[in-house]
Amino acid sequence: MKKLLLLFVATSWSIGSFAQNDSLLFRKVSDEILLRSPCYENLRVLCKQIGNRLSGTKAAAKAVDWGFDAMKAAGADKVWLQPVDVPHWVRGKESLMLRLDAKKDYETVPMLSLGNSQGTDGKVMEGSILMVNNFDEFNKLSKEEVKGRIVFFNHRFPQELVNTFEGYGSAGAYRWTGPNLASAKGASAVIIRSVSTGVDDFPHTGSMRYADTVKPIPALAIGNFSADRLEAACKKGETKAKIQSQCRMVDTVKSFNVIGEIKGSEHPDQIIVVGGHLDSWDVGEGANDDGTGCVQSIEVIRAIKDLKIQPKRTVRAVLFMNEENGLRGGLAYNDSAKANKERHIIAIETDAGGFSPRGIGLEMDAAKAQYLRGFRKLFLPYGVYDFEHDEGGADISPLHREGVPVAGLMPDPQRYFDLHHTPNDVFENVNHRELKLGAVILTQFVCLLSEYGLK
C-alpha cells in the first residue's frame, strides 16, 4: 500500500505541478515563436548587413550596436553594454601553392590561416612537406626529421560518430596544439587537414595559440578535397608548398558584451543567463556560429515580453564578445558577476548551430540534472528527448568554474562541422523553422527555470 501511495503522489505531482499549466505554457511559447518570431529576419540583417565580425573589427563594433538595438526592440527591461578588451587579429592576403608532383607546376589551393597564427610577413616560404596522419606518428619522428619541413597533419574528422561534437576534441587538437608540437621539433610551418566533416574543399579556420616556449610558425588549414590530393601525392613522392601570408596579431581593442534583462518578480537576485556569441570568424557570415545563438537568445526575451509572462526570477540574454579567439567576453562577464556578488542559478548557451533541437546538455551536479530530467516529457512533443549529455558552452565555462550549473542547447549535429569556420557558414544554410524551434526550446526551458528555480 505504501508503494502504491508513493506512486500516486509521484504521478499527481507530475501532472498537477507541471503537466497541465506548463504544457499549456509550452504550447503558447511554441505558437508565439513559430508564428510570429522575428528571429530569422534578425539573423538576415546580422548576416547580410553586417556579415562576419571578428573581434576588434569595425564589423564587430557594428554588431554590438545591432545587438543593443535588437535587445531593445525585443522589449528587455534594461539593456547595457559590458566592456571587454579583445585581441585584434588580422588575416591580410594569403595563399598556398602546392607542387603535388615533381614533374608538375605549383598550383594554388584554397586555404585559410588558422586564427591567431602568424604569417610569413608577406614573403614566400617554400619547403618540402612531411605528412603525418596523427600525433602518434608525429611523436615517433626525431627533430632532425622534422627540422625545416612543412608538417602536414592529415587527421580526418571521425565520420563514424553519430554525434559529431564528440569528434571535435580529437580532431580540433591538431589545430590547437599541432602547430606547437611541430614548432618544438623545428618545423617551418604547419598545414592541417581542416577540422571538417564536409565533402567539399572549404578550408576551416579556427583558433590556435602559440605556447610561450615555441617559435611561432605559420599554420593553415586546407579543405578535405585538397587534403585528399595532398595525401595521395605525399604517398607517391616528394611534395612541396609555397606559403605566403600576412596574418598577425595587431593589438587589443575595446569592445563589449551586450546584455538584456527582464527583472524577476519574486526572486530578482536569482539570475538565469541564456546566451550565444556575437563575434565570428572573418570568413562567411557567422550564421550558424553563432548568429543563430544570438538571435535565439534575443528571442527568449521577446517571446517572454510579448506573451506577457512575468518571470519570477531574473532572465538575462547575453551576447558574448570574443568567443572565437580569446573568450574575453565570457571571462569579463564572470568577473563582473563575481565583483557584483550576483547569484546565477544557471547559465545556458546556444552555440551549436541553428539546427533542429534534439536535447539539452546538463553540466551540473547529478541531483540538479536529475531534477531537470523530470521535465523531459514536456519537451518531447517539441522533438527534444536527450538530456543525457553534459554539454554547456565556452562562454559560460568561466561561470561554471565558479560553481554555476550550466546547460547547452543540443541541435541536430550532422551539418555543423561541414560549415563551422568556413566561407560557407552563411544565412542560406540556416532554415527558418529549425532556427525558431531552437528558440522555442530555450524559451520553454528558461520559463521552467524562472518558475521553479533549480533545486
Added chain:
Amino acid sequence: MKKLLLLFVATSWSIGSFAQNDSLLFRKVSDEILLRSPCYENLRVLCKQIGNRLSGTKAAAKAVDWGFDAMKAAGADKVWLQPVDVPHWVRGKESLMLRLDAKKDYETVPMLSLGNSQGTDGKVMEGSILMVNNFDEFNKLSKEEVKGRIVFFNHRFPQELVNTFEGYGSAGAYRWTGPNLASAKGASAVIIRSVSTGVDDFPHTGSMRYADTVKPIPALAIGNFSADRLEAACKKGETKAKIQSQCRMVDTVKSFNVIGEIKGSEHPDQIIVVGGHLDSWDVGEGANDDGTGCVQSIEVIRAIKDLKIQPKRTVRAVLFMNEENGLRGGLAYNDSAKANKERHIIAIETDAGGFSPRGIGLEMDAAKAQYLRGFRKLFLPYGVYDFEHDEGGADISPLHREGVPVAGLMPDPQRYFDLHHTPNDVFENVNHRELKLGAVILTQFVCLLSEYGLK
C-alpha cells in the same frame, strides 16, 4: 515472486536476445554506412546526370536504367524490372501575370501549374480574382458569385505544427480538391497559395485530379511571397490575372519499378520490402522527393551484402515508379504480389526527405507495433526515438490495404515542405551525413526484421 521472475525473464530476454549481438550489429551497420557508403555519390549522379524525371519522360526511362545498374552494383542477388503503365503529363510553356492594382500594369509572377491539370491550350485566359482563405469561406459563396472568376485559395500551411507532416493533409486539400470545388461552382481557373512552409517565392507543384463530374479548369500554384502580395492586393480592391499554359495529359507510357533482392536463407518466402520512388516532379532534381529514398533503399542492399550479413528472410529494395501522379508503381507491385501469392511480412517506405532520422512510423496492428517498440533502445544511440506515429508511405499503401504491416522512416520534418515539389529540391539541399544516417536506420531495421520476423 512470480512478478520478480517475470521481470527477470523480460530483462534477460531484452539483454540476451538483442542488446548484445544486435547492438554490435547496429554499430557495424552504422560504421559501414557512415564511413563507406556510396549513396551520396549515387544521389549526385541521379540528380545531376539525370535530373528531374516525371513519369513517362525520357529522364524517367534513364532513371530506370540507372536504378537497375545501381542495384546491380550494390550486389543484389537478383535485379529485375517490373512493368508499369504510367500517365504522361507535360507542362509546356506557362505563365501567370497579375494586376495587383487597377492603376498598375500586369506583372509576371513565378508559378507552376498543378500536376495532371489542364492548361489554357496556350491561349491567354484573363479574369478577375476571387480570394478565399479556406473551404468554409468558399462554401458560403453562391454559384453566381464564383462563376467566371479565378478562385484564389489563400490557405496557409500551418507553421505552428512541430511535425509539418501533420499539416500536409489540411493544406494539400486545397491542391487536391480545390480545383474541383471551384469548377463545380463555375470558376474559370484556380490559383492556390503553394502547399509550402517556405519563406520564399518558390511555387510548389504537386498532384491534383479532376473529378469526373466537373469541367477541367486550369489550376496553378504561386509561392508564399507572391501569395502575400496577392492577398494584400485582394483586400484592397479588384485584382486580375492572365494565365497562359500548355499543360495537358498526353498518353500512357510503358515504364517500370526497379527491384533488387537478397534471398532469405531460412525463410525465403517471407519478404521485407524497403523502398522509395524513382519518379519526381518535372522541376528541380527530385533530390529529397525522392532521390534520397531511392539511394537509401539501394544502400540497404549494399550494406547487407558488403557486411556479409546473410538475412534469414528475403530483403527487397523497390524503386517505385509514378508515386507523384498516379501511384501506378505501388499498385502494380501489389498486383504482382497478389498474383504470385507472395507473403510480405512488412513494407517500409522512405519518402519524407533525406534529413536526420528521428523515428519510424508504424502502421500495423497494435501488438506488432508494440513488439517493434521493444527494440527502441537499440535505435536511441542513432538519434531515433519516436515510434509513436502511424506513418507508412504512399507506394506501400496498396500492400497495406491487403493487410501487410507498413512502416515509414521519419526524418526531421522542418525542411521538407520548403523544398517539396519545387525547383529548389536539388542535390545541394541534401546533407551527406543526414542522408547516410537515414540509410543506417533503414538497414538496422531491416536486419532486425530479417532476423526476428514480425510476430
